Amino acid sequence: MRKLSGAMLIAALLCAPAAWAQQATLRVVSAFSENSIYVKRLEAWMKTVNEEGKGVLQLNFVGGPRAIPTFESGNAVKTGVVDIALTTGAFYTNLMPEADALKLAQIPVAEQRRSGAFEVINQIWNERANMVYLGRPVEHQTFHLYLNKKIDKPDLTGLKIRVTPVYRDFFQALGAQVITTAPGEVYTALERGVVDGYGWPIGGIFDLGWHEKTKYRVDPGFYNVEVSLVMNLDAWKRLTPPQREFLNRQVLAFEAQNDFWKSDNEAEAKRQAQAGIETITFDAAAAKRYLDKANEVGWASAIKASPENARKLKAVLTK
Numbered sequence: 001m002r003k004l005s006g007a008m009l010i011a012a013l014l015c016a017p018a019a020w021a022q023q024a025t026l027r028v029v030s031a032f033s034e035n036s037i038y039v040k041r042l043e044a045w046m047k048t049v050n051e052e053g054k055g056v057l058q059l060n061f062v063g064g065p066r067a068i069p070t071f072e073s074g075n076a077v078k079t080g081v082v083d084i085a086l087t088t089g090a091f092y093t094n095l096m097p098e099a100d101a102l103k104l105a106q107i108p109v110a111e112q113r114r115s116g117a118f119e120v121i122n123q124i125w126n127e128r129a130n131m132v133y134l135g136r137p138v139e140h141q142t143f144h145l146y147l148n149k150k151i152d153k154p155d156l157t158g159l160k161i162r163v164t165p166v167y168r169d170f171f172q173a174l175g176a177q178v179i180t181t182a183p184g185e186v187y188t189a190l191e192r193g194v195v196d197g198y199g200w201p202i203g204g205i206f207d208l209g210w211h212e213k214t215k216y217r218v219d220p221g222f223y224n225v226e227v228s229l230v231m232n233l234d235a236w237k238r239l240t241p242p243q244r245e246f247l248n249r250q251v252l253a254f255e256a257q258n259d260f261w262k263s264d265n266e267a268e269a270k271r272q273a274q275a276g277i278e279t280i281t282f283d284a285a286a287a288k289r290y291l292d293k294a295n296e297v298g299w300a301s302a303i304k305a306s307p308e309n310a311r312k313l314k315a316v317l318t319k
């Protein structure tokens with residue numbers, strides 16, 4: 001320091017705030033619990049982003065549902081309480097019911113980016129929720145019905161099932177009585193016998209100990225599990241072009257790891273079997289009816305709730 005002349009010191013001090021302004025720090029939350037596989041992968045990704053983003057962009061993980069309750073995650077992003085959330089459309093249908101339609105996508109996210117589907121999603125998300133749809137770092141997973149009572153056909157009459165908007169209309173169409181809860185309440189609901197089962201992806205039931213309270217998994221799985229990064233539109237606009245480019249590149253790198261889920265699916269199914277969870281399967285005709293029903297009910301609900309946007313999404317997300 002002694003070697004700096006007075007003029008140089010002043011110049012350095014004047015430059016410092018400008019240089020500093022080139023680094024943005026964004027607040028990130030997760031609608032999924034902190035010990036979930038989704039958040040473990042998010043944190044690993046953020047670590048890389050922060051290492052590579054020094055002087056450009058930093059991500060600050062604020063927390064999971066204890067920081068922002070699961071079903072408030074969309075609102076927190078919309079209003080700018082946080083900048084980014086790892087969440088899913090079913091958790092912010094209060095803002096835009098069509099968000100849940102991303103589970104009906106039949107084409108991979110990389111293709112959605114090439115085909116223009118991604119832009120259609122972004123137009124809708126910008127307008128409806130003041131959000132930028134950044135990317136989808138979870139793919140190749142299906143949802144399943146987990147039960148504590150045995151069934152031999154796709155008929156849930158007399159069963160109480162924990163749902164979110166993902167499964168609500170489908171399970172209801174199969175005769176179930178449904179109870180909506182955040183993931184954080186599933187264990188207690190099972191423990192108290194408030195529900196006979198729940199919907200959840202193929203992976204993750206061990207994260208919160210649900211395997212202890214689960215007897216059966218129903219196959220086949222249905223829909224396309226959607227977990228995405230969404231960002232407040234104003235916060236996005238405040239970023240400089242290089243910061244946006246950096247963030248986009250990092251999200252693409254995250255999505256490029258999506259094959260991870262294929263091996264995770266196998267590992268999780270195996271682990272469930274080892275934990276004594278039996279698989280319930282239907283005959284081919286019943287399985288087809290089950291999947292067709294899921295799809296049909298899914299689109300019918302989305303179109304009913306938000307006709308114009310759901311139709312736009314259907315046009316670009318299905319084959």
Ligand code: 173
Binds near residue numbers: 088182183200201225
């Ligand atoms: O809570 C849920 O069952 C749910 O809707 C969901 C959505 C995506 C991934 C995991 C769970």
